[in-house]
Structures are given as structure tokens and as C-alpha cells.
Amino acid sequence: MTAKRSAGLLLFRESPAAGTEVLLGHMGGPFWERRDGGAWSIPKGEYGPDETPRDAARREFTEEIGLPPPEGPYLPLGEVRMIGGKVVTIWAVRADLDPALAVPGTFTMEWPPKSGRIQEFPELDRVEWFAPPMARNKLVVSQIPFLERLLELVATEG
Incomplete structure (x- = not known):
């Protein structure tokens, strides 16, 4: 059985006050609504064998953020195998974006469980x-290696 694969884009910018900053999304839906630490994610999603990881990362950015992905250059941050076996590939892209412009995509699920009611929730409820x-505290633990790799890249280029 082939592991599921996911790809995404980690946007970063330089702020005069804060230095390097990264754009994260708070995961939507009832499971995450009252959580903060470990409940934020890099915009990403699954893809199949007919799509390249980079194309999937761009598509997923649009689906999750609701805005077109920024143009490159795309800096590869590599892969990380998640606890459940999924392999995630992330690229960093230097870009600025106003989070107020985000229009996240949605997903449906039965909620409450076993109620028979299907409800729609945003994929990301905040960006x-x-x-x-702060990003280290907010990110899902398994995605922190991508943040560390980005910071290494930024440190070596500047």
C-alpha cells in the first residue's frame, strides 16, 4: 500500500518589527475550534499520482486560502513522514498576503457524531x-521541522 501524500506552501515575509514571519492557518471544524497550541497548519492537502507535488501545493493553497498562490521562487523544504504514515512535502515562498482577504474552502462531515446531520465547516477558520x-507553539508538532528548515535557509541567505 502506498502512503498518502500531501503538499503545501509555507509563505514567509520579513517584518521590520518581528523579523521573519510565517503564514499559518488554524484548522477548521469542531475538533479544533477550542484548541490553539498545536492546532495551526501550513496550508497543504493530499494529491494523487496524476499530479506533481508542486502543482498540488499550489492547488491546495488556493483551495485552503481562497487566493491564488504566489509566484516563486519556490524553496524546497523537503519531506516529513507524519505519525500516521502520510508523507508531506512543503515549499517556502517569500510573499506578503493580507490574511483578511483569505476565503477558505470548506469540508462537510457528520456533526455531532452519529446524529445524521451533515454540516459544512471551513478548512481553515483563521489565517x-x-x-x-509563536509559530512553534501554534504549529501541529509534526510540521515544526518545516519551520526549522525555513529558518536555516533564511539564516544562510542573509
Whole structure:
């Protein structure tokens, strides 16, 4: 059985006040609504064998943020295998974006469980910029290696 694969874009910018900042999305839906630490994610999503990881990352950015993906250059941050076995590939892109312009996509699920009621929820219910120390606290733990790789790249280029 082939592991599921996911790809995404980690936007970053330089702020005079905060230095490097990254754009993260708070995961939507009832499971995450009262959580903050470990409940934010890099915009990403699954893809199949007929799509390249980079194309999937761009498509998923649009689906999750509701805006076109920024143009490159795309800096590869590599892959990380998640606890459940999914392999995630992320690219960093230097860009600025106003989180107030985000129009996240939605998903449906039965809620409450076993109620027979299907409800729609945003994939991301908030999108915000964070400096690295705060981003480490907000990010899903398995995605922190991508933040660390980005910070290494930024440190070596500047």
C-alpha cells in the first residue's frame, strides 16, 4: 500500500518589527475550534499520482486560502513522514498576503457524531502571520521541522 501524500506552501515575509514571519492557518471544524497550541497548519492537502507535488501545493493553497498562490521562487523544504504514515512535502515562498482577504474552502462531515446531520465547516477558520517562536507553539508538532528548515535557509541567505 502506498502512503498518502500531501503538499503545501509555507509563505514567509520579513517584518521590520518581528523579523521573519510565517503564514499559518488554524484548522477548521469542531475538533479544533477550542484548541490553539498545536492546532495551526501550513496550508497543504493530499494529491494523487496524476499530479506533481508542486502543482498540488499550489492547488491546495488556493483551495485552503481562497487566493491564488504566489509566484516563486519556490524553496524546497523537503519531506516529513507524519505519525500516521502520510508523507508531506512543503515549499517556502517569500510573499506578503493580507490574511483578511483569505476565503477558505470548506469540508462537510457528520456533526455531532452519529446524529445524521451533515454540516459544512471551513478548512481553515483563521489565517495569521507569526514570528518563529509563536509559530512553534501554534504549529501541529509534526510540521515544526518545516519551520526549522525555513529558518536555516533564511539564516544562510542573509
